[in-house]
Amino acid sequence: MSTYQVARLRLPGSLSGSICLLSILSTSAGAWAQQAAAPDSARRMAAQLPAVRVQGVAPGRFAVGSRVTQLDSLALALSRSGTLADVLASRTPLYLKNYGPGQLASISLRGTSARHTAVLWNGFNINLPSLGEADFALLPASGNTQVVVQHGPAGGTYGTAAMGGAVLLSSPVRWEAGARGTAQSERGSFGFRANSLEGSFSNARIAVRTALSQRSARNDFAYTVREAGGPVRRRQENAALRQWSLAQDLTLRTGQSAEWTAAAWLTDADRQIQPSTGSANNHAQERDQSRRLLAGYRRTTARHESAVRVAWFEDILNYRSDDVESRSGVRTTQAQAEHTLNFGPTTSLRVGAEAQHFAGQVDIYTVRENRFTGFALLSFSPAPTLRLTANLRQAVLPSRRAPLAPTLGAEWQLRQAATQQLTLKASASRSYRAPTLNERYWRTGNPNIAPESGFGYEAGLRHEWKPAAFALQTELTAYRQRIDDWVQWIPNSQGQYSPRNLRLVRTQGLELSTQLGWHHGRYAAQTRASYAFTQATKLRGHAADPDPAGRQLPYVPQHAAAFSTDHTWRQWLLSYQLSYTGPRFTDASATSFLPGYLLLNASAGRTVRVAAHYSLTLLAQGFNLTNRVYHSYEYRAMPLRSANVSLRVAWH
C-alpha cells in the first residue's frame, strides 16, 4: 500500500532594467493588453501620480544584481483563459514538468525542484505548506496583472524556498485610469470553454480591480499507444477539468501619505487526474481550492515608510481514486511589518518581521506550527552608476535552526551613452528552505529534519541599445549554486518512505536573452529569444542515498530555449511562440530519457471599434501547430494540434 502513498507524495530587482514590453509598443499593444498593468505602466504610473505624493520604495530596489524576467502584459492578455504554467512554458525557457494539459505543472528554476521556487502573491508565500510547492496549473493567468520571475537564490530578500528563484505575482495599481471593463468568451478543441469578466476603476484616491475567470475542458484528445496488435489510437480518459478564479483588489489613499489595500484571490480547480498511457485508470480526481485574503496599510513620508500586512490563506487539497482517499486543509495566518528609512536619495534601509501560523489537517496528521522571520534590507548607491544591496534574513523555525541568509547584490553601469547602456550585475546569496509540513509530520516524516541550505552566486552583463527606431536589450548571466542537506524521501529500515537530509547538489549554467522592439508608423514588433543551459548534479550524498553522484538530475533539461514574436499593425495582431525543451533523464541513474521537443503556438486577431467606448476583439490561437508527439512527463500524453477562438468586448 505504501506505493500509493509514495506516489502521491511525489504526487507540493531591478525591474525597470529588465522590462520586456517597451514603451514604444504601448500605443498599439495597448488595445491588446489593456486592463493588464503593463510593465511600462510602472513608468506611466510614476508620471500619473499626483506631484505632491511621496512614492514608496519599490520592492525591487532591494533585489539588484540578479536576473529578472518579467512577463509582458501582452503575453498575459493573450493567455487570459490559460494558467501561468501555459504562459511560462510557451514564452520563457523555464522548465515546467507537466503531467498533461491542465494537470500538475511543477517548475524547475535553475535546475532545482519545484519546492525550491518561492511563489509570492503580494509578498506572501503561496506554496502549499504541506507539499512546499506550487502547482502552476492552479494559478490562472487572469489572477494577477504582473508576473516577475526572479532567477537564482534570494533567501535574504524573499525568504524560504527562494533557492532556485522566486515567482512574484502582483497587480500594481494604475492611478487615475478611469473605468474600464472586458468580457471574453472562448471555445476550443477537446471541449475547451472559458469565460472571463474583468473590470477596474481608479481615480486619484481609489483603485478597484475585479477579475473573474472560469474554464473547463474535456481533454479527450487522441494519442497513439503500441499494443500487442500494433499501434492503437485512443482517446485520453479521465483528464477533464473545471476551474475558476476570482481576484479582487482594492486600494484606497487617505491623506497625502497613507494607503490601505485589501485583496482577495480565490481559486478552485476540480480535475480528473490523467493516468499514464499504459497504466490502469484508477479514476483519480483532485479538488484544489485556495482562498487568499490580504489587508495592508502603508504610510509614506519623505524619510519614512511603514507598512503592515496581514493575510489569511486556506488551501484545500482533496484527492480520491479507486484505491485512496486523502483530504487536506491547511490555514495559514500571517503578518508582515516593515519600516523603511530613506537616508537621502542614495540609501534606504528596510527592517521587518514576519510571523506565520499554520493549522490544519493534512490527510492523516493534524498540525499546528509557528514560524518567525526577521529581515533587514539595505540599498545603497554610492555613485549614480553604482547600486548596491545587502540583505539579511533569519528565520526561526520550530524544529532546527535555519541558516542566516544574507544576500549581496551590485549593479554597475560600465558605460552610459545617449542610446546605449552597459551594466554589470553580480549577486551572491545564501538561501534556505524550511521543512514542509509533510516532511515533518507525515506518519513516516522526520520531525528533526534540517532546513535545506544553499549558497549561490551569479554575474551578468546587460546591454541596452535604444536608437529612435528600435530598442535592443541583451542579457547574459552565469550562475552557480550549491544546495546542501537536500531532502529526499527514501525507504527506512522498515521499508517505509521517510524524508532525510541526504545530499549536496550543485546547479550551474548560463542564461542568455535578447529582445528587440521595433516600430514604424502604426506597425510595432516585439521579438524575444532566450536560452538556458542548465547542469544539475548531485555532488555527494549520505551513505543511505541510493542515487548515483555526478549525473544530471532527472527532469532537468540541459538545453531549453524560447522564441516569441508579437506584431501589431493598426487593429491587427499576429504572434508566434516557439519553445524548445531538450532531452531530460527520467531517473537518477541517467539511463532513460525523454527526447527533446519543439513546440509552436501562434495567435492572430483583430480589434474593431463598434461604438464610442466599445471595441470587439476576435482572436484565434493555435497550439502545437507542427503536430508534434511529445511528453513533458514520461507516459503522460499531450494533445496534438489544437485551436481556440475567443471573442472579447472591451469597454473603456
Place this chain on the structure above:
Amino acid sequence: MSRFSSLFKQLLLTGGGALALLGCTDDKVDGPIYNFSADGSNVFVLNEGKYGTPNGAVSYFSKTKKQLVDKSVFQTVNQRELGDVVQSMAVLNGQGYIVANNSQKVEVVNMQTFQTVATIKGLEQPRYMVAVGGKAYVSEWINFDKKGRVAVIDLATNTVKKTIAVGMQPEQLLVANGRVYVGNTGDDTLRVINPATDAVEAKIKLKDAPGSLVLDKVGAIWVLCQGITKYDTKAPYAILSDTPGNLVKFAPATPTAQTVLPFAGHPRGLRLNAAADQLYYRHAGGVYRMATTATSLPATPLIRRSFYGMDIDPKDNTIYGSVAPFSTTGKFIRYQETGAAIDSFDVNIGPNGFVFY
C-alpha cells in the same frame, strides 16, 4: 556534459533508451533478436518500474556470459512498453506470463524469442499466477479495501473465463495435491480452489497475512504469514495493533494440524531450494535458511543484507537478492550457497524477483 551527449547518441543509435521508443523508432528487425533455450542458463529479472508509469521491465542476465545483456528485453523485442508494476512472471509450456499489476493485464510471450503471443486483459490489480492443466489462476486484489478474487484463465484463448471470490489481498498461489492454494494477505486464511469445479472448497485459518507458500519434498505445505501492523490515523500515529509473522507448516490432508513457528517481526518471501528441503526467507535485514526438518527458526541470518526481492537458482542454489531504490535503477547481488557474495549487476527500476529459465 559530454557524458550526457555521448550517452544520448549511444542510446539513439542502439535504440536501447527505454523511452527512446516514445520518439518513435519503427525499425523492422529481420528474425528474432533472441533465441533463449531452456537450459537453465538464463535469468529474467522482474523490474516493477515506477508506480503509475508503464516502465516496468524484464532484464535479461546470461549466467554463462556473466553479463546483464538487456535491461528491457520485452521492450527491445516488441518495441513497446511492458506495463506498470511488473509484479511477477510464470513460465509454462514455452510461454512466459508476465503479470503487470497496475496495467491490469498479463503479457504472454514466447520464451524462446520473448515475442508477444497475446495480452490477457480484464484483470483488476493482478498479482501472481499458477497453472494447472490448460488453465491458469491469477490472484487479483481488485481494491485494497475490498475482497479479492482469483481469475481463471483459459490458456488456449488467453481469456478470463471465470472469477472466484477469495479473501482480502490475495497474493501468491501454490498448486499442491491437485488443488490451488491462495494466500490472502489482508486476513489470516488460505482458500483452496478445486480446479475441477473452479470453486473454493475449503478455507484454512492460519496466522495473519499468509503471503508466500511452498511445497517441500515430503509434500508438506509451508506458509509464511507476514503479520499485520495497523496504525492510528491520528498523530502521533500509534500502532493500534501489530501481529507478528509466523511460519506455518501443515500436510494438505490435515490442514488444521499446523506447526507454527512464531517470529518477532515481519518476515517475507518464502523460497525453496531445488531439492525442496531448505527454506529461505527475508527477515529483519537479512536472509535466513532453514532445513524443512528443523523444528525451530534459525537464530542467525545466512546473509546480513536487506533485499527487496530474493530467490534461489534451482540449478545450483545460488542466491539472488535485489536492491530497489526506485528513484534510480536497482541491482541484484548473487551469493553462493554459503552466503558469500559473488557479483552484482545493475538492472532496471524496482527489481523484485527472478525467473530462472
